[in-house]
Amino acid sequence: MTDIHKPAERRRLSMVDVAAHAGVSVGTVSNVLNRPELVAEPTLRRVRASIKALGFVPSAPARQLRGGSGRSVGVMVRDIGNPFFSEVLPGIETRLSQEQLLLVLCSSSDSIEKEAHYLQILEQHRVPGILITPAGQDISHLVELRRRGIGMVLLDRPGADSQLCAVAVDNVRGGELAGAHLLALGHRRIAFLNGPSIVRQCADRREGLVKAVRAAGLDPGEVITEITLPALTPREGEAALELLPLGKGGPTALFCVNDTVALGALRGLERRGITVPHDMAVMGYDDVEFAALLSPSLTSVRQPKHQLGQAAAELLLTDARGDSGHWHQEIVFQPELMVRASTGA
């Protein structure tokens, strides 16, 4: 037994080993890797052969130590499980992978502490930039990080006072589109299943809806019945129906702040034998992937999620590069109304 010993703890290979194997100096190996045009053809071949033969893999940390900031950017979302983010992420990934950047995914789970902790680790890692949907209202800590040289772009939230770059969709306009659509169909009593108004997106969509009603020369107070849900889930969407007078004189249309909420509402209406869109028109928001596939298919307000992600990544790239001439840019996308069966196409 005693003569069985572990295989000698092989030290990881470094450029020194490659240099020795190829009979050149480390500087040359580095040149082969980074500026091959400086190296003579035969040497180039020899060194590359050695790299292959030994299975050498350069160390990113060592590179970064010398070179400054690294090649992975942070992406902080509030909840990875949310389908909205899963549809935004591909856009981000696409753009980042083009730049050979790694995507470090952090989920704050809506906790300020967790967010702060992740931010700290990201700073330690010397990431060149961070893409974030902040958990809280206050973004001063983000401005501070930006000041310390980390690129920073707000995702799906307007950049308060243009202190930071931001990418968002115009939620007021989206609410307006939805409202105008329902009014054009003749609805005069609209129930609005909204989320808590501290959530910026909810407040904005509401504002848009009100605007549309006013533009039609009507009184928002009479037309809109707003119900505030504690959470934006199907369950809450269904439960909210309890609070509505569903018979004669009740609302003829339902605007849900979210497709997920709309899902629950649809289910609840079906249970009660209320047919959509005949007895009640229903609208959602976000146009998530399955919205078009429900029966009845759901009228919704589309957000260009893939583009949103791509634009955010793009903006982060320029912010992280620190090009002077670049200041707090804000990109606002326009939402698009998708009319489908649930409002009577």
Add this chain to the structure above:
Amino acid sequence: MTDIHKPAERRRLSMVDVAAHAGVSVGTVSNVLNRPELVAEPTLRRVRASIKALGFVPSAPARQLRGGSGRSVGVMVRDIGNPFFSEVLPGIETRLSQEQLLLVLCSSSDSIEKEAHYLQILEQHRVPGILITPAGQDISHLVELRRRGIGMVLLDRPGADSQLCAVAVDNVRGGELAGAHLLALGHRRIAFLNGPSIVRQCADRREGLVKAVRAAGLDPGEVITEITLPALTPREGEAALELLPLGKGGPTALFCVNDTVALGALRGLERRGITVPHDMAVMGYDDVEFAALLSPSLTSVRQPKHQLGQAAAELLLTDARGDSGHWHQEIVFQPELMVRASTGA
């Protein structure tokens, strides 16, 4: 103009600066950070004060250079957009964040080249481990990486010949559950909308279905009509209906390999005026979040996605730690049948 000059390119602070500020050596600063119990109380306070005052943030790359492998693990999925992965990811994230590990998200987009490229970068970054749903059949490159000291766990795929750790759900059993359910309801002509059989999951579910039919003493060749879809999307699911004899003598039940496919099938059936479940029973697989919310609600086979992610992360942790005594462990979860309206509850 000429007297306006950039603020002197502030060099990032290092432990040297902190040491100078606190009047101690760098070694002591390092001790304060890593082994505070070795440092005398007053010194500790003084150094900590300096760190705070200067706003010093230690450099992860430098740490890693000295210390060996880093604190971020790679997670490679085939497609971030896939709702299946978005439901697995939270499980992974939860576990990793407990260990203070960063999650580096890579999407191979089903391209072997892109996967290889990402793997290369991850190796350069000296990640301690990688969680991966491989794009291709061949996993020898993964075994090789494992041999070079990178923890490796297969996600949602059995570890071929136990060469690697793996976490998966028993797809054969899942197919069997689905088949048995439909047979118990009296269906004797079942259409199976499957994906390409090179995809392991598809082949396994098929095997389960066949097994169930045999177990009922019937001939799979007669009972099952299999249609192979080029891609697992709603569009293809709907298109597949064209290939089925839908009238009298045609199948009375539809087993879709995927909820997404089932979605398309449901839509197609509705268009054709075929009512579910009366004229045709429909089943999906995965039990994604909205399956229960479709109308009719979709019978499906649930996979414990959150647990799957958590278990995978757990396994990766032990594999990466390189505890000897740990070899190619394989965790297989059991799927669960969720009976709903689409098969006539």
Add this chain to the structure above:
DNA sequence: CGCTGGTATTGAAATGTTTCAACTAGCTTG
């Protein structure tokens, strides 16, 4: 007073790169 043991701190080596000034060898040119 010299030793021992213990605690707190230090200084320097080591980690794996990149970069750059300096050097060499081989040519061309006047």
Add this chain to the structure above:
DNA sequence: CAAGCTAGTTGAAACATTTCAATACCAGCG
């Protein structure tokens, strides 16, 4: 043939940490 040029290569410093042997100081003890 000396001087100058070019292309290719080298060696060492720098990057920010960790670790560890060495040192300094002090108290207690024989």
